[in-house]
Amino acid sequence: MLVKIIFLFLLAMVLVALIGRAFFPSSLPRVMRKRAGAPRCQKCGRYLIGTKTCDCGGGTK
Numbered sequence: 001m002l003v004k005i006i007f008l009f010l011l012a013m014v015l016v017a018l019i020g021r022a023f024f025p026s027s028l029p030r031v032m033r034k035r036a037g038a039p040r041c042q043k044c045g046r047y048l049i050g051t052k053t054c055d056c057g058g059g060t061k
């Protein structure tokens with residue numbers, strides 16, 4: 001009996017999540033969204049984390 005209730009609860013949560021995603025795609029958490037891309041050096045392509053300029057002299061833009 002208890003298992004049934006838990007199962008129904010989980011099912012309801014999944015439904016709510018699906019409906020929420022269908023109606024509000026922009027409100028997805030960041031992790032689930034496709035990232036536009038981390039900032040990278042235009043010259044060598046290294047990721048620039050916490051800095052705007054690269055060791056090679058290139059920048060993000």
Ligand SMILES: [Zn+2]
Binds near residue numbers: 043
């Ligand atoms: Zn670079």
